[in-house]
Amino acid sequence: MNKKNAIFIHSLFRTGSTYIWNTFRQSGVHHCYYEPFHQELAFLETANLDRWSSGPDIAETMGHPLLDREYMHEYRHLLRPGEKGVPFFKKSFSFDDFCNNDSNPGQKKYLDFLLENAGGRIPVLQFNRSALRLGWFKKYYPDVFHVYLLRDPRQQFHSFLAQQEKKNLDIFLLMNLLTAGVNMRKGTVFRDLARRLPLFEYHAADFGLEERFYRILLPFYSLAEQYFIHGCIWFAALLENLAHADMFLNMDLLSGDGGYRAEVSRRLADASGKTLDFSDARITKTGMRFLPDAEAGRIEADVQTMILKRIGREQLKKLSERLASEGPAADHFSQALWPELQSRDLPAVDIKRALITKQKAIYEALSPQVMELKKEVKALPTHSPMKELRNGREVSTSTRDRDALKIKLQLMTALLEIPAGKSRGSRRLLRDAWSFLRKGGHGRA
Numbered sequence: 001m002n003k004k005n006a007i008f009i010h011s012l013f014r015t016g017s018t019y020i021w022n023t024f025r026q027s028g029v030h031h032c033y034y035e036p037f038h039q040e041l042a043f044l045e046t047a048n049l050d051r052w053s054s055g056p057d058i059a060e061t062m063g064h065p066l067l068d069r070e071y072m073h074e075y076r077h078l079l080r081p082g083e084k085g086v087p088f089f090k091k092s093f094s095f096d097d098f099c100n101n102d103s104n105p106g107q108k109k110y111l112d113f114l115l116e117n118a119g120g121r122i123p124v125l126q127f128n129r130s131a132l133r134l135g136w137f138k139k140y141y142p143d144v145f146h147v148y149l150l151r152d153p154r155q156q157f158h159s160f161l162a163q164q165e166k167k168n169l170d171i172f173l174l175m176n177l178l179t180a181g182v183n184m185r186k187g188t189v190f191r192d193l194a195r196r197l198p199l200f201e202y203h204a205a206d207f208g209l210e211e212r213f214y215r216i217l218l219p220f221y222s223l224a225e226q227y228f229i230h231g232c233i234w235f236a237a238l239l240e241n242l243a244h245a246d247m248f249l250n251m252d253l254l255s256g257d258g259g260y261r262a263e264v265s266r267r268l269a270d271a272s273g274k275t276l277d278f279s280d281a282r283i284t285k286t287g288m289r290f291l292p293d294a295e296a297g298r299i300e301a302d303v304q305t306m307i308l309k310r311i312g313r314e315q316l317k318k319l320s321e322r323l324a325s326e327g328p329a330a331d332h333f334s335q336a337l338w339p340e341l342q343s344r345d346l347p348a349v350d351i352k353r354a355l356i357t358k359q360k361a362i363y364e365a366l367s368p369q370v371m372e373l374k375k376e377v378k379a380l381p382t383h384s385p386m387k388e389l390r391n392g393r394e395v396s397t398s399t400r401d402r403d404a405l406k407i408k409l410q411l412m413t414a415l416l417e418i419p420a421g422k423s424r425g426s427r428r429l430l431r432d433a434w435s436f437l438r439k440g441g442h443g444r445a
Helices: 017-025 046-052 056-062 073-078 105-116 134-140 153-167 171-182 188-194 207-220 223-244 251-256 258-272 293-308 313-326 335-343 351-379 397-420 423-441
Strands: 007-010 030-034 122-127 145-150 247-250 387-390 393-396
Touching (some): 007 017, 007 134, 007 258, 017 030, 046 073, 105 122, 134 145, 134 223, 145 251, 145 258, 171 207, 188 223, 223 293, 223 313, 247 258, 247 313, 251 258, 313 335, 351 397
Parallel strands (some): 030 122, 145 247
Antiparallel strands (some): 387 393
């Protein structure tokens, strides 16, 4: 047995990570932190933990197991009375540092704090925003057992779409676009992506503003473009974890292969000292197609070529051998094709023309809406006898509505200005919006 002092579970969204986390949680010997880089941890407090309760409706909507405690229960004892947020958490951990493998003392301090406060149990940290910084994790936490959860990228993307179409939840598609946008000048993968697909960079001190901005932007991306972004994140994460993770856990195989399930249980028991039961592992699979197979395959080939061209032959050989030892990743991402895909030429892309086309579509769609919003804001009364409390002071409901419209107007105007290069005006709009939120306008988008 090679028992580790902690287990870190790394994955992308909609991979079955909540199921794995909850299986560890039910063991009785682990202290299991849910999504330690979740942006809402900046606002967590004992008074709002009930928001994170799991009932049948939540479980059904999210496709999660039914939980016996709040998702964020393990953070409860860390929260300080009268203060918001888990100590040492920073907004940048969620998406701004998505591919940051450089020294990050604040991130290390925060994670050390979580590990030190696990109450004598084996800490299990389940991440959904760490997959492109495994180099950092392996360097600073070499004695932790790092597990990467893998799911077929087409099935995963279909799950994103199903959440949007059936549950009216666009958050997973939105976070892909946001991740690519805020990191387009940082990681090699996202810089290369920005040379082939128009991206827009938008930063705000409050995640709620960023979420609203990219929600406005999302409809201007086709399914093919969104799958290209998804494929880039998925394949880059695969290679990052082949280089650094201690174990791969293929969720598709776990759901249907008894022999594989037994092997996973054995390896995790060796690392954690506890045998886990995965007999109820089930992950949804669908034969429905969101794109024609030929188009999806072309996108996947282009993604692999773009990323593999940055990798040396010796490194590529090592990654390929590691994947062969861990089992297949996905039929359409076979390592047997990597040498051929690496040597092929990518189709030419006129990124300037693509950006102009995207800008034009945005301008034509949003300009009339901006004009209408300006009229609505101007027409709203500035005072109302109806009052509500905001951070201990009375605010008229009409003022609340006016502020909400102003925020939407500012974000839409910022989107129109950013492509045109009016960065100074955009920064002013962001500052004004952030000032409003600091005065009590914060809320989930």
